[in-house]
Amino acid sequence: MSGTEQVRILIWCTARSLSTVLARSLSQYPGSQCLMELFQVAAYLGPERLFPETEPLFEPKMTFSYVRDLYEEPWPGKSLVLGKEVSYGMRSLGMIPDGYQHVFLIRDPAKSLRSIEERIQKFDCKKKREFYLGLNQSANLAEMYQHVTKNLGKKALVLDADDLIANPSQMLQCLCAAVGLQYTDELLKWDRASGVPANWLMTDKQWENHKKAGWFDKVLDSTGFNTPATNPGARDEGTGPSPHFQRMIAEALPYYHDLHRLRIKP
Numbered sequence: 001m002s003g004t005e006q007v008r009i010l011i012w013c014t015a016r017s018l019s020t021v022l023a024r025s026l027s028q029y030p031g032s033q034c035l036m037e038l039f040q041v042a043a044y045l046g047p048e049r050l051f052p053e054t055e056p057l058f059e060p061k062m063t064f065s066y067v068r069d070l071y072e073e074p075w076p077g078k079s080l081v082l083g084k085e086v087s088y089g090m091r092s093l094g095m096i097p098d099g100y101q102h103v104f105l106i107r108d109p110a111k112s113l114r115s116i117e118e119r120i121q122k123f124d125c126k127k128k129r130e131f132y133l134g135l136n137q138s139a140n141l142a143e144m145y146q147h148v149t150k151n152l153g154k155k156a157l158v159l160d161a162d163d164l165i166a167n168p169s170q171m172l173q174c175l176c177a178a179v180g181l182q183y184t185d186e187l188l189k190w191d192r193a194s195g196v197p198a199n200w201l202m203t204d205k206q207w208e209n210h211k212k213a214g215w216f217d218k219v220l221d222s223t224g225f226n227t228p229a230t231n232p233g234a235r236d237e238g239t240g241p242s243p244h245f246q247r248m249i250a251e252a253l254p255y256y257h258d259l260h261r262l263r264i265k266p
Contacts, residue, residue, distance in 0.1 A: 006075070007180050010083040010100040012144055014137035016115035017107035018161040020219045023084040025172065025187045027199055031079035034200045038067045041206050043089035050091060057205040064091045070201075071097035080181065087144040088137055093151075101179050102148050106259045107161035109138055109252035117245050119213055138252035142259055158263040168225040170266035178264065193220045 009026070013019035020036075027034040043050045046062035075081045083100065090096070148154050157178055164171045168188055176183040196202050197220075210216050 008081045008100045009103055009179055011103045011105055012085055012087045013105040014112055014141055015086055016112040017105050019084055019105050020216050022105060024190055024219050026082050028186045028190050029080045032199055033075055033078045033081050035083045036200045036202045037085060039085045040089040041203055042067050045205055057209055059203055059205050064095045068095050068097050088140040093147045102154055102156040104145050104156055104158045106256055109249045109256050113245050113249050136251050138255035142255040158259050160263045167266055174264050174266055189224045
């Protein structure tokens with residue numbers, strides 16, 4: 001990559017898929033800017049919110065078109081503009097910003113849903129818990145992949161979280177080569193952060209929402225990739241998901257497997 005080129009990557013994911021770990025890694029790239037779940041803010045906190053009964057906080061300017069315009073800003077001086085978004089938070093597939101390469105990060109639903117099951121116990125809003133309990137995020141992610149590749153005619157990369165954690169250096173080298181970044185070992189380590197990292201764009205109320213449930217706690221307290229045994233959301237030996245989450249896992253697995261077959265490999 002020459003000094004004047006700018007790479008733009010948009011990571012699509014499900015909740016609890018280690019997407020924030022990947023974003024934390026890639027945001028170590030020199031001259032990077034990370035837009036962190038801003039469409040999700042529009043979906044939960046903005047005036048066009050999709051889930052009005054799940055969140056009492058409010059971000060009046062965070063419309064979907066406002067977020068899309070932020071993504072499409074020129075961001076002068078930035079070598080990498082990185083977005084990370086949960087796919088079910090898009091109001092309309094027509095709001096996908098132009099100029100981005102698309103990366104779909106998948107994770108075994110038995111792991112991501114187990115992590116969600118533990119996390120929603122902290123919610124004080126019954127409607128918010130019920131929302132997550134009724135959501136097939138893997139189906140939504142697969143739909144987004146089909147739209148990007150078939151309807152928009154874009155190439156898209158699929159990356160599995162287990163592959164990334166098992167061999168972060170090799171997988172990041174594959175990812176960087178595919179999107180036009182120069183790989184550097186700086187992507188493997190970072191400093192602990194007590195607040196929003198300097199090159200992450202988040203709103204104040206978005207951060208407040210994080211503090212309630214601790215969505216990013218383990219990532220911000222880390223200094224690099226964890227081993228699979230210590231990975232956030234890994235299942236404790238001798239425990240398993242509740243019957244409801246077992247059904248959710250079974251419903252999500254076919255969509256996960258469809259994308260898993262398309263994943264990049266070292």
